Amino acid sequence: MAEKPLNVGLIGLGTVGSQVAGRLMTAQAQLSRRAGVELCLKRVLVRDLKKRRGVEIEPDLLTLDPADVLEDPAIDVLVEVAGGDEPMRSYLERAIAAGKHVITANKVVMAKHGPELLDAAVGKNVDLYFEAAVGGGIPLISTFRTDLQANRIERVSAVINGTTNYVLGRMAAAGLSLSQAVSEAQAAGYAEADPTDDVGGYDATYKLAILASIAYEIKVRPDEIFREGIEGVEPVDFRYARELGYAIKLIAHTQRHPGRVEARVHPAMVPLEHPLARVEGAENAVFVEGDLVGQVLLVGQGAGGRPTASAVVGDLIDLARSIRRGVQSRPSFSFDDRIGVVPMGEVVTRAYYRIRVDDRAGVLAAIGQVFAEEGVSISSFIQKDAWSQDQTVELVVTTHPSLEASLQRARVRMAALEPVHAVSSFLRVF
Numbered sequence: 001m002a003e004k005p006l007n008v009g010l011i012g013l014g015t016v017g018s019q020v021a022g023r024l025m026t027a028q029a030q031l032s033r034r035a036g037v038e039l040c041l042k043r044v045l046v047r048d049l050k051k052r053r054g055v056e057i058e059p060d061l062l063t064l065d066p067a068d069v070l071e072d073p074a075i076d077v078l079v080e081v082a083g084g085d086e087p088m089r090s091y092l093e094r095a096i097a098a099g100k101h102v103i104t105a106n107k108v109v110m111a112k113h114g115p116e117l118l119d120a121a122v123g124k125n126v127d128l129y130f131e132a133a134v135g136g137g138i139p140l141i142s143t144f145r146t147d148l149q150a151n152r153i154e155r156v157s158a159v160i161n162g163t164t165n166y167v168l169g170r171m172a173a174a175g176l177s178l179s180q181a182v183s184e185a186q187a188a189g190y191a192e193a194d195p196t197d198d199v200g201g202y203d204a205t206y207k208l209a210i211l212a213s214i215a216y217e218i219k220v221r222p223d224e225i226f227r228e229g230i231e232g233v234e235p236v237d238f239r240y241a242r243e244l245g246y247a248i249k250l251i252a253h254t255q256r257h258p259g260r261v262e263a264r265v266h267p268a269m270v271p272l273e274h275p276l277a278r279v280e281g282a283e284n285a286v287f288v289e290g291d292l293v294g295q296v297l298l299v300g301q302g303a304g305g306r307p308t309a310s311a312v313v314g315d316l317i318d319l320a321r322s323i324r325r326g327v328q329s330r331p332s333f334s335f336d337d338r339i340g341v342v343p344m345g346e347v348v349t350r351a352y353y354r355i356r357v358d359d360r361a362g363v364l365a366a367i368g369q370v371f372a373e374e375g376v377s378i379s380s381f382i383q384k385d386a387w388s389q390d391q392t393v394e395l396v397v398t399t400h401p402s403l404e405a406s407l408q409r410a411r412v413r414m415a416a417l418e419p420v421h422a423v424s425s426f427l428r429v430f
């Protein structure tokens with residue numbers, strides 16, 4: 001074993017940080033043996049020195065001064081498990097500038113600034129690891145970086161947000177409304193007090209930006225990704241989805257096109273036989289297609305302190321080994337700036353519409369005409385029972401693959417038809 005220990009500075013001692021610190025302190029001998037060098041937790045930056053922690057830690061290790069972890073020359077590796085854009089982006093930049101290797105679980109920073117930070121790391125001849133930023137404990141980044149590197153990645157489709165998967169699962173199984181299912185998820189510890197990031201699809205968008213950037217080695221920013229949350233999904237949609245042979249999932253999808261890539265996050269009807277339709281509860285699953293390997297499915301716990309710490313500490317051991325050998329063990333990334341994201345209107349997808357109309361003659365013909373004029377071909381058309389009180393019926397229409405722009409125009413034009421009360425739901429069919 002190398003004589004000089006590898007000193008680690010940690011930022012954050014919350015859900016993930018306390019598990020990382022705990023594992024480093026309780027399994028030090030085993031981890032150090034695997035790393036080939038003693039791993040030493042040297043300093044921990046927090047905001048509150050008095051707060052009760054999920055791990056027993058020497059008070060002397062804690063600090064409120066960022067310079068103690070970012071600029072102390074005795075610290076070799078910065079592990080950031082705090083979260084949020086600023087000040088963490090600046091902290092990572094400072095650590096890299098000071099010649100420290102960096103490991104982060106921060107999806108926001110990696111999604112928005114990952115390519116620049118990776119470039120800066122190459123410039124300083126240090127490594128930047130971020131396995132935990134996507135998919136918690138599921139080995140995704142290392143799989144792309146090493147095991148799949150012989151491939152041209154064609155597409156990646158994922159259920160990458162455990163909170164929404166739990167919520168949609170409860171709406172499907174128990175007929176709960178969105179707000180009831182979110183409250184249940186909060187009580188079970190699967191949703192934050194403010195669930196906007198998850199329910200609105202923002203979290204999945206950050207993760208997809210990272211996955212797409214790594215899969216294709218291009219810069220895909222979160223704001224270039226089409227995003228729609230699960231707010232519009234209603235309990236009745238699950239009933240119709242089941243009848244039609246689908247589950248409803250929040251899907252993050254990216255696909256290669258000549259000179260461009262498609263990248264979108266939205267709820268979708270997924271055929272029941274597709275592996276992503278069977279992802280249960282707060283689990284995550286990522287379905288990858290490469291030209292050599294074919295299809296690969298990675299499934300596991302996409303969040304939680306312990307699975308996420310597994311990824312962080314795994315990165316640390318890998319990094320320690322490569323430092324000891326004096327090489328960067330994994331290939332670094334280079335990002336092609338010339339490849340852009342396909343505008344959503346140009347994406348081709350199937351769709352599901354739920355439309356409330358007057359129960360009278362001529363309505364179907366009017367709706368059929370809108371679809372025909374927009375060049376959208378109908379795949380199935382179901383009329384549900386009449387609503388006795390107001391003499392309306394619900395129509396459920398699914399389409400063949402069509403341009404998103406045409407599907408949206410059809411949606412707006414149908415809503416404007418006199419006998420149409422509402423296009424109550426529009427979902428893409430995966």
Ligand SMILES: NC(=O)c1ccc[n+]([C@@H]2O[C@H](COP(=O)([O-])OP(=O)(O)OC[C@H]3O[C@@H](n4cnc5c(N)ncnc54)[C@H](OP(=O)(O)O)[C@@H]3O)[C@@H](O)[C@H]2O)c1
Nearest residue numbers: 012013014015016046047048081082083105106303304308
């Ligand atoms: N939790 C998960 O399941 C999970 C899964 C995958 C990735 N991640 C990522 O892991 C990171 C940490 O998540 P978490 O759930 O552990 O968060 P958390 O429980 O809220 O803990 C955050 C920690 O960071 C510290 N912190 C925050 N801002 C700070 C600042 N400006 N200066 C110093 N310390 C600061 C906090 O200090 P105080 O305790 O003193 O307030 C706290 O200890 C995030 O990037 C998150 O996206 C989390």
